[in-house]
Structure formats: structure tokens, C-alpha cells
Amino acid sequence: MQYKIDKGVRSENVILDIRDLSLDYVMPDQNIHAVIDLKLVARMGKITALVGESGSGKSTVALAVMGIQDKNAVISNGEIYLAGTDVLSLPKKDKRSYISNRVGIIFQDPIDSLNPLxxxxxxxxxxxxxxxxxxxxxxxxxxxxxxxxxxxxxxxxxxxxxxxxxxxxxxxxxxxxxxxxxxPLLLIADEPTTALDVTIQAQILHQLDSMRKRDGTAILLITHDLGVVAEIADDVCIMKDGHIVESGTVDDIFYNPQHVHTRQLLAATL
Ligand SMILES: Nc1ncnc2c1ncn2[C@@H]1O[C@H](COP(=O)(O)OP(=O)(O)OP(=O)(O)O)[C@@H](O)[C@H]1O
Ligand SMILES: [Mg+2]
CATH class of the missing domain: 1.10.260 (434 Repressor (Amino-terminal Domain))
Incomplete structure (x- = not known):
């Protein structure tokens, strides 16, 4: 089967295919529309960067893919295809093992992720x-x-x-x-280098890069740092207020940005 992301990038090696995902956080006085009609694809052996300012919904997407979103999160629409299966349609008892056998995740603060004991x-x-x-x-x-x-x-x-x-x-x-x-078929790295100093950042990015080359892992790299994206990503999705406002190859985004928000992010990086 053929899949597609914006701007005509086609690939059969799609590991993650998020289609029209909408997720709300239900609060006593209001609903927060954290993710709205989101489309995103991650391909085998490639790095897809999910970029956006703080609060745009990046981590919410990561947690939804892992099936570990907060209790007040409600997915109102969409599908999350992982290796061809919509994980949202899996029975609860199968979902956890299906995902954890295929997806690894690393977070911003590695010390918190390890067991201190x-x-x-x-x-x-x-x-x-x-x-x-x-x-x-x-x-x-x-x-x-x-x-x-x-x-x-x-x-x-x-x-x-x-x-x-x-x-x-x-x-x-x-x-x-x-x-x-x-x-794992897919590694989600949520701001993996934000807490680290610059030289160490480069080493960690190098490790992610060799993992995708060695194992063919698809990597979803969440970051707000376009410098990191330029260095390592293949595809880029720009997120703002729960929406993907633009997506394409790293060259599309850096040399031919279409959306005003992408241009603003680029201008802020220079
Ligand atoms: N459990 C929750 N209940 C209510 N609102 C939430 C909850 N978790 C996140 N939010 C809100 O959802 C929006 C998206 O948050 P999210 O953490 O996904 O953003 P982010 O892009 O990862 O931000 P950052 O770059 O700061 O990590 C924000 O407005 C946030 O305040
Ligand atoms: Mg986050």
C-alpha cells in the first residue's frame, strides 16, 4: 500500500501513520483542544522531526502514540497506524504489548526515567x-x-x-x-537533548542517527530546536496550537517555507 505525506513525499516504508488525530484534555470548566486533525508519518530508517513552541501539543502526540496519555485525555477522532495496525482500535488488553513491542521512548530528563534504586x-x-x-x-x-x-x-x-x-x-x-x-520499529525521542550541554547534545544526536542507520529504526524526534532539525532530520512537521501547519522534507521547510509560523520559527533560529 502507498502512503503519502504533504508535498508528495511517498514511501512504502511507513512505520507510523497518524491520521486526523484530535485529542482534548477535559477540564472541569473547559476542554483544551491539544491536538486537532493531526497528520504525521514516520518512515523506516528516517528521522521525522516534530517541531513547535512550548504548549503546541508535541508531547501529547508522543503520549497518544504510546497509549499512555493522561487520564483526562479524550481522543475524539482519528487513527494511529503503527506497523499497519490502528492501535486505537485494538482491545485494551492487547494494546499495551502491541505498542511496547514496537516502540521505544526516551524523554528529556534521563535521570528521571531511570530507576534510582x-x-x-x-x-x-x-x-x-x-x-x-x-x-x-x-x-x-x-x-x-x-x-x-x-x-x-x-x-x-x-x-x-x-x-x-x-x-x-x-x-x-x-x-x-x-x-x-x-x-524497536519506532523510537520516540521527546526533547532528548534539551537538558544537556551543546557538545553532549551532538553526541546523543549522533547515537540516534546511528540507531536509524544500523537498525532501520524510524525516529520521531520532538524538539523546538530547528538547528537540531537541520542537522539530523529527513522530514519535518511544524506544529502550532495543536495543528500541523506545515510538513515536508527538511529542504522544503528550510528553503521553501510556506507557512508564516514556519518562517517565524526560522527567523528566530537565525
Ligand atoms: N493533563 C493535562 N490536562 C490539561 N491540559 C494539559 C494536560 N497535559 C497537557 N496539557 C495542555 O495541552 C497543551 C499541549 O501540551 P504538550 O505538553 O503536549 O505541549 P508540548 O508541545 O509538548 O510543550 P513543551 O515544549 O513545553 O514540552 C498545553 O496547553 C498543555 O498545557
Ligand atoms: Mg513536551
């Missing part, structure tokens, strides 16, 4: 064992290799450490190692 090794081995029926020793070997794959030195030593003993950049690499343990 378990060593890095325990957390990685646990992640491996969730997805593979193998012995603990075999899982340990895989865990060590995962740490090497994200360029973390002395993995043997690192396995014994607790998250608070690591820098933010190291924690984020551990999160990438955990997220890539089961070779």
Missing part, C-alpha cells in the same frame, strides 16, 4: 529479559554490547553504577541503550 546493569538486563527468553548471563552480554553500541566506555564498570553517579549525557545514552535493546 537499581544499577545500570540491573536495569539493562531487566530490559533485555522482558523481550528475550534467555538466561541472565546471556542478557548481561547483550547489555554490555548495548552500552558499547552507544559509545559508553568501560561498560563492565558502568553496569555496577547507580544512575545518580552518571552525568546527564551518560544517562541519556543508557536510555538509548535500553530503548534500542529490542530494536
Amino acid at each position: 537499581l544499577t545500570i546493569g540491573e536495569q539493562l538486563v531487566e530490559a533485555v529479559l522482558i523481550h528475550e527468553k534467555i538466561t541472565k548471563n546471556q542478557a548481561r552480554t547483550i547489555a554490555l554490547n548495548q552500552l558499547l553500541a552507544v559509545s559508553l566506555p568501560q561498560p563492565e564498570e558502568l553496569m555496577k553504577k547507580y544512575p545518580f553517579m552518571l552525568s546527564g549525557g551518560m544517562c541519556q545514552r543508557v536510555m538509548i541503550a535500553i530503548a534500542s535493546v529490542f530494536r
